[in-house]
Amino acid sequence: MFTEMELEAIVRFSHDNIVIADGEGTVLRVSPNCTDIYGKEPSYLIGKTVFQLEKERIFAPSVTVRVLKDKKETQVMQKTKNGRIVMATGIPIYDDNRNIVRVISFSHDLTELERLKNDYEALQAKMERYETEIEELKEKVAKDQHIVVKSPNMEKIWKLVNRVARSxxxxxxxxxxxxxxxxxARALHDGSTRRExxxxxxxxxxxxxxxxxxxxxxxxxxxxxxxxxxxxxxxxxxxxxxxxxxxxxxxxxxxxxxxxxxxxxxxxxxxxxxxxxxxxxxxxxxxxxxxxxxxxxxxxxxxxxxxxxxVVPIAIPPLRERKEDIYQLAHYYLSKFNEKYNMHKMLHTATVDALIHYDWPGNVRELENLMERLVITSERNTIYPHHLPFATREEAGDYEKHDWSVLETFEHRGLTLQEALREVEKNWLTRAYRQYKTTYEMAQYLGVSQSTVVRRLKKYGINSK
Missing domain, CATH: 3.40.50.300 (P-loop containing nucleotide triphosphate hydrolases)
Structure with missing residues (x-):
């Protein structure tokens, strides 16, 4: 009798929902708080089998059914009819012959925790979206301010400027x-609270x-x-x-x-x-x-x-120390002055190569002025190395004999499509090799994997770095 009283007290006053079933799955006892979790009074559950209650989707799925089937302690996640999330643990009780005579299940209502988890995940997703939008906004500001941040040095400086701007x-x-x-300096102002x-x-x-x-x-x-x-x-x-x-x-x-x-x-x-x-x-x-x-x-x-x-010194490196930026800057200013003067000028690949290898004592200002001059003064739509004021005679004439010219002469050279594609691929790889320091940076620029870059460099005999 004392054991019965103890059991009744445990079932009645436990904070967890407790369901006790016999070896056939018939419900013998349930704790009073089952109504809150499963939406049914104890009187409705007692006497019914867990198989029947599972069909009614009151226990969905039933942990007791799993214990009777697998004959071992089992844990499942349940979703009740009233939308609650429940973690149920079932424990088998054996007799001396190893037959299951009772299954005791404990259910923890995790609805609030699940809601908090979902809210947290939604907040995380929102934060990631905001961070992406902030980065896109920073890139837009950089673009609006004519700032090229492709090289690692410039990326660090741009991040520092954005951090300092808020102070x-x-x-x-x-x-x-x-x-x-x-x-x-202007970008710093535009990113500050004084921007208006x-x-x-x-x-x-x-x-x-x-x-x-x-x-x-x-x-x-x-x-x-x-x-x-x-x-x-x-x-x-x-x-x-x-x-x-x-x-x-x-x-x-x-x-x-x-x-x-x-x-x-x-x-x-x-x-x-x-x-x-x-x-x-x-x-x-x-x-x-x-x-x-x-x-x-x-x-x-x-x-x-x-x-x-x-207080906060920020050193901007000269253009010769961030050659990765020259290509983007040259095309930015080319586009700007094409629009300004209603032109359609293009840079020959040999010209881009010459621009990248030039030391630029006047830095970005010199590059900007040069692009404006080339757009205005070059007679043809394609700007060749001999149009550059700093090009040597060898460099100026190199495009005529160098493989850089293949894009414009495929038809005259009688190349097949496959041959032309190989030449284009070699052209781009050579260009990337000269412009970037590592195969990783080359891969980013070309939009392929690093292993692909390594294989293609070897294929065309271009020394890898």
Missing amino acids: DATVLFLGESGVGKNVF ERFIEVNCGAVPKNLFESEMFGYEGGAFTGADKRGKPGIFEMADKGTLFLDEIAELPLDMQVKLLQVLQERKVTRIGGREAKPVDFRLVAATNQDLESLVKQKKFRQDLFYRLN
Whole structure:
């Protein structure tokens, strides 16, 4: 009797749903909470077989049926008529002759956990979609800003620019003339919370020294001879809430360096001839093609200002150190100027090869200017190496004897389709080999597997890297 009382207490007060059946599958006992899980009162279940209840899809599937069939402990996931998700575990009880005399099943309602899991997976999918959209947006911004980020170096820089853009930290762009420091500065602004405000660019080397202070600080009416009677706001004021980009910061006169430092420290500006200091809130971005640390040692640039500017230094590599970008940049500018001048110029593959192997002392600016010149001055729609101002006589005439010309001369050479396809394939592989450093990068460029690239390089006798 005591054992019966204990069993009844366990069944009644257990947090799990318990179902006890005999060796024939007839339900003997159920816990009261079965109504919540299976939607049926205990009185409905007791006396019926688990086979019948499985047919009615009350237990779907029935773990007790599985235990009776497999004669071992079993676990199944059930879905009830009222849509609940249940994990049921069935345990067989044997007599001395190894016959099953009871099956005890424990059911855990996992509906809430399943819902949370589904919500989490949906959230993960949404986050992945958002991340993809953000990356696409970043690529679009890069494209809109004429930034090519194919080379590994440029990809790192572009990611850094996007990370830093979200802060208000001062950024110092370093690099040779023509690498596109101003383009990155603009992209930094466009990716910031100040994007709706002004982006003001000042070339410190282009403003006459005697006008620099009045241009930067502004002046009150009648402050000096020739001054506008109404006065004029300076660049610091106009950049309020926005971004101020000081290009060629190394050209800033020493006396103006002191005043710039004061503005950065106090965040206030006083016009020439004025008495009232006005608060200003702008993000400072600077750029230079000079070695500021060396200038500091030479006492040509203030050390305290250097440290103010050098919060986040970002060095943009010259074009000769990111040759992977030359092909994309050349075609971007070619397309741009074709549209501008209503032309249909194309680059011969030998021309692309020559562009890639050129050192580009003027960097991206030189490439842009060259593409504009070629679109305007080349007589034919195809731009050949001899149109390039830096091409040697050997390079200029090389396309006539080199395999690069096969695309335009298949019909004159009497090639079959198969022969022409082989020549095209070799052409593209040679081009990729010259443009990229590894077979992995070549495979990405060509849109094939790395193993395919290795096999084809060997097939055509092109040295792999």
